[in-house]
Amino acid sequence: MNTAPLTRLFPTPSELRPLHGLYLDDEFPKSQAPFLYGNYVTSLDGRIAFKGSDEGDGVPEDITNPRDWRLFRELAARSDVMLVSGSYLRRRGAGSAQEILALRHEDDPDSLEAWREQRGYPPLPDIAIVSRELDFPVPLELSSGKRRVFVITGRDGAGSDAARLREQDVEVVCTGGEGVRGDELVSILERRGYHRVYNAAGPGVHRLLLGAGKPDRLYLTFAPRLLAGDEFYTVVSGSRLEPASRFRLRHLYLDADALDGDGQLFACYERT
Numbered sequence: 296m297n298t299a300p301l302t303r304l305f306p307t308p309s310e311l312r313p314l315h316g317l318y319l320d321d322e323f324p325k326s327q328a329p330f331l332y333g334n335y336v337t338s339l340d341g342r343i344a345f346k347g348s349d350e351g352d353g354v355p356e357d358i359t360n361p362r363d364w365r366l367f368r369e370l371a372a373r374s375d376v377m378l379v380s381g382s383y384l385r386r387r388g389a390g391s392a393q394e395i396l397a398l399r400h401e402d403d404p405d406s407l408e409a410w411r412e413q414r415g416y417p418p419l420p421d422i423a424i425v426s427r428e429l430d431f432p433v434p435l436e437l438s439s440g441k442r443r444v445f446v447i448t449g450r451d452g453a454g455s456d457a458a459r460l461r462e463q464d465v466e467v468v469c470t471g472g473e474g475v476r477g478d479e480l481v482s483i484l485e486r487r488g489y490h491r492v493y494n495a496a497g498p499g500v501h502r503l504l505l506g507a508g509k510p511d512r513l514y515l516t517f518a519p520r521l522l523a524g525d526e527f528y529t530v531v532s533g534s535r536l537e538p539a540s541r542f543r544l545r546h547l548y549l550d551a552d553a554l555d556g557d558g559q560l561f562a563c564y565e566r567t
């Protein structure tokens with residue numbers, strides 16, 4: 296992977312920083328309550344993925360790149376638990392999803408698992424799957440016992456899908472009701488003692504979290520591409536938020552070498 300440094304544009308004064316370690320070194324508060332953060336790569340016109348694409352996971356190749364993926368994995372390495380959606384596991388079962396659960400990557404020899412172990416963390420963060428349908432296959436590597444995997448659902452846990460998941464050693468936590476609410480999700484994570492929660496799901500789970508006053512922090516990568524196309528996902532779904540959720544810029548880095556030298560911006564926002 297290209298090792299060109301990044302330029303910090305904010306806060307000033309500007310300085311050069313290596314890509315590797317940028318988010319491993321980012322300061323996180325030491326609170327007991329779950330500190331929840333998310334991360335998206337987006338085009339300039341706000342597309343993070345397209346709906347109903349025939350192949351792939353919908354995230355356009357025009358905006359994905361190894362340097363952004365490296366930072367995605369660094370954020371995963373910082374977490375106690377990663378949130379993913381049932382729909383991600385369905386896409387993965389169909390062979391069309393990106394690998395987001397592993398910390399290793401063939402192009403990236405740095406071992407983030409070793410980084411965690413040196414700090415006394417288990418090699419991999421746990422996985423919390425948010426789902427209504429419960430109809431996804433559990434990937435083999437998730438039922439190997441290396442990390443705790445559990446599902447949070449609004450559905451009654453007595454059905455056959457829940458039984459199938461339990462047979463694969465996946466715990467099913469039921470909140471009751473139509474779907475999981477954001478405050479229920481956060482309090483389940485809190486009761487389980489998680490301090491750092493990485494939302495690796497998409498706009499639907501993000502919306503749940505906003506309803507609970509989360510996420511605390513949002514990492515956004517802006518790829519300088521206009522994509523258009525009407526059926527797309529943006530970072531958050533659902534009806535208009537009134538009042539708007541407020542965030543304040545925490546840092547901004549220019550990655551001038553990325554995307555054929557057109558560059559990309561790594562921004563981080565803190566909730567106000």
Ligand SMILES: NC(=O)c1ccc[n+]([C@@H]2O[C@H](COP(=O)([O-])OP(=O)(O)OC[C@H]3O[C@@H](n4cnc5c(N)ncnc54)[C@H](OP(=O)(O)O)[C@@H]3O)[C@@H](O)[C@H]2O)c1
Nearest residue numbers: 335336343344353380381382426427428474475497499500
């Ligand atoms: N560019 C980026 O950085 C980025 C980042 C993340 C995702 N994406 C893309 O965005 C697209 C959507 O991703 P996604 O499907 O993971 O996003 P999502 O909208 O967060 O997940 C939707 C799924 O979450 C579950 N869910 C949502 N609300 C629920 C509730 N109240 N109770 C219980 N379960 C609930 C449901 O799973 P069930 O269907 O199992 O019930 C639902 O289908 C994909 O194309 C993905 O690749 C892009």
